[in-house]
Amino acid sequence: MNLVPLPFRAILVALLCLILSACLGTIEENLDKAETEAQGQVYDPPVTREEIAPIDGAPTIRASGLASLARLGFAPIDGIPPDIESRLSESLRRTAFRRNMFLVPNGDSTQSHLVRGYLSLASNSLGAVIVYIWDISANNGSPPHRISGQVLAPNARASWSSIDSEALDILAVQSMEAIISWLNNQLGRPRPDDRNIVPFK
Numbered sequence: 001m002n003l004v005p006l007p008f009r010a011i012l013v014a015l016l017c018l019i020l021s022a023c024l025g026t027i028e029e030n031l032d033k034a035e036t037e038a039q040g041q042v043y044d045p046p047v048t049r050e051e052i053a054p055i056d057g058a059p060t061i062r063a064s065g066l067a068s069l070a071r072l073g074f075a076p077i078d079g080i081p082p083d084i085e086s087r088l089s090e091s092l093r094r095t096a097f098r099r100n101m102f103l104v105p106n107g108d109s110t111q112s113h114l115v116r117g118y119l120s121l122a123s124n125s126l127g128a129v130i131v132y133i134w135d136i137s138a139n140n141g142s143p144p145h146r147i148s149g150q151v152l153a154p155n156a157r158a159s160w161s162s163i164d165s166e167a168l169d170i171l172a173v174q175s176m177e178a179i180i181s182w183l184n185n186q187l188g189r190p191r192p193d194d195r196n197i198v199p200f201k
Contacts, residue, residue, distance in 0.1 A: 031095060033166065034173040035059055061177040063101040066187035070113055072096070072136075072179070073106040077117040084160050084168070091165075091172035101180055113138050115179070121158045128156035128163065130171055136179060145186070147178045 039060060063070070074092070077085050093103050104111050118133040130151045137144040151174060153167035 031091070031098070031169050031173065034095075034169040038170065038173045038177065059099050059177075061180055062099045063180050064184055064188075067180065067183040068100050070183055070187065071102055071104045071108070071110045072113050072115055073104050073108055073111040075106050075114060075116045077119060079119040081160055084163065087165060088168050088172060091169050092176060095169075095172045095176045096180075099176060099180055101176070101183075111139070113183075116144075121160065121163075123158035127152060127154040128158050128167075129153070130163065130167060132171060132175060134175060134179060136182065145182055147175070147182065149174055149178065 062068075074089065077088070080088070096103050106114065114137045116135045116137075118135075120131045122129045122131060130153060132149055132151070134147045135144040136147065151167055151171045153163050156162040156164070156167070
């Protein structure tokens with residue numbers, strides 16, 4: 001027996017859609033700001049009234065050639081609580097998609113590279129510092145490649161509960177652009193067996 005009147009259910013659905021749209025808009029704005037600041041520029045948010053600002057379709061760094069065919073799977077990230085990992089994973093996924101790179105569940109049959117992450121927090125006079133390390137391993141058994149860096153979360157404490165979504169978005173942009181740059185360089189190189197090959201006569 002359905003106890004919820006149909007008009008009331010319609011209102012609930014409409015409210016949920018509005019809330020979801022607002023959340024997605026905030027994520028996109030944070031990613032736009034993170035991308036701009038990662039390039040050393042000052043972010044000037046667009047003024048919108050009824051529509052969410054469109055997604056920037058052409059970030060400076062994008063996966064190209066064979067790198068665009070790579071499929072990254074992320075292992076569980078060490079050093080962060082589950083709620084932070086969930087927020088960071090979503091930001092990484094959206095950041096990768098905007099750069100022509102696709103993430104797959106760890107262990108997926110199409111996975112070509114495994115990324116293991118290690119995060120920690122430190123503090124200084126300006127706020128909290130997120131220190132990150134990513135180890136990228138290809139399925140061909142080659143040694144992992146390490147990428148590391150740090151992100152400042154102004155006015156935050158050395159506690160994950162004080163780290164906001166903006167800092168996580170900046171972390172996602174810096175990390176994914178470094179990973180994609182390495183993949184573009186690594187997969188764009190000719191293999192040793194392809195060099196100076198003399199054809200049979």
